[in-house]
Amino acid sequence: MTQGLYKPHSLRYIAIIMPFLRAMSSAIYRLLTLALAATALTAVWVVLVPTLADVGANPVKPAEVQRSLQVQLKERGLKSGSPVFIRIFKQESVLELWMKREGAWVHFRDFDICYWSGALGPKLKEGDKQSPEGFYEVSLSSLNPNSRYHLSFNLGFPNRFDRAHGRTGSYLMVHGACVSIGCYAMTNQGISVIYPLVEAALNHGQTMVPVHIFPFRMSDENLERHQGSKWSQFWNDLKPAYTAFNRTRQVPVIEVENKRYVVRERLGQAGAF
Numbered sequence: 405m406t407q408g409l410y411k412p413h414s415l416r417y418i419a420i421i422m423p424f425l426r427a428m429s430s431a432i433y434r435l436l437t438l439a440l441a442a443t444a445l446t447a448v449w450v451v452l453v454p455t456l457a458d459v460g461a462n463p464v465k466p467a468e469v470q471r472s473l474q475v476q477l478k479e480r481g482l483k484s485g486s487p488v489f490i491r492i493f494k495q496e497s498v499l500e501l502w503m504k505r506e507g508a509w510v511h512f513r514d515f516d517i518c519y520w521s522g523a524l525g526p527k528l529k530e531g532d533k534q535s536p537e538g539f540y541e542v543s544l545s546s547l548n549p550n551s552r553y554h555l556s557f558n559l560g561f562p563n564r565f566d567r568a569h570g571r572t573g574s575y576l577m578v579h580g581a582c583v584s585i586g587c588y589a590m591t592n593q594g595i596s597v598i599y600p601l602v603e604a605a606l607n608h609g610q611t612m613v614p615v616h617i618f619p620f621r622m623s624d625e626n627l628e629r630h631q632g633s634k635w636s637q638f639w640n641d642l643k644p645a646y647t648a649f650n651r652t653r654q655v656p657v658i659e660v661e662n663k664r665y666v667v668r669e670r671l672g673q674a675g676a677f
Contacts, residue, residue: 477512487605488605490598491649503605519583525633535576535584541560547606554592555599561574580592
């Protein structure tokens, strides 16, 4: 029986079925291509759905947002135009907003970060799609009320520390629209509260709004959990600023010495770096 497979008439049978086999292979290839395309479209949809829901289906109503904001401020004894301080916690996807009341920093509220990109750790170079970590400042010139991402403000990356390490990048923002390739993206509702408070503070005499960006809440337990990371030393240099503010409720001065952050426990001043 085995020898029969090599007889001439058997070769003719093979020649007859080969086109069918080739056609089947082509069909399988097309099916695989379609499957890959569907997967890619699904990934895009996952990213765009929050944006479409936020921008289109649930558009921001500025008058309503401002009325609600004024009520929230009044409940906490705060007012628009007071100094602002921001802390961002990457792993927890939380933006904390603090405001001054009678010389003391008061926690106004937390905002969920809709999306940030990359992994835990600092931004290193242009195009790495990594959201930064470290200490930044926002000035009036950093604000963009006409952003394609609803509203935005530039974090000022790279700062002096980043430049000392040869890090590159530009236009790293906090903005709306819930999409990110290196920025911290909020919902349009969220940025519609954050942005006007930052703007009002700068318009009422605050020269710079400090923004402290941490990989996570800097507890000893969290640092120990991540002690095997190549960024462990960098994170340990960030922790004193986190601890100083929690202990004193004063924004510390952040300086850069020998390519490392140095934290001094007193009221932060503009132009520290």
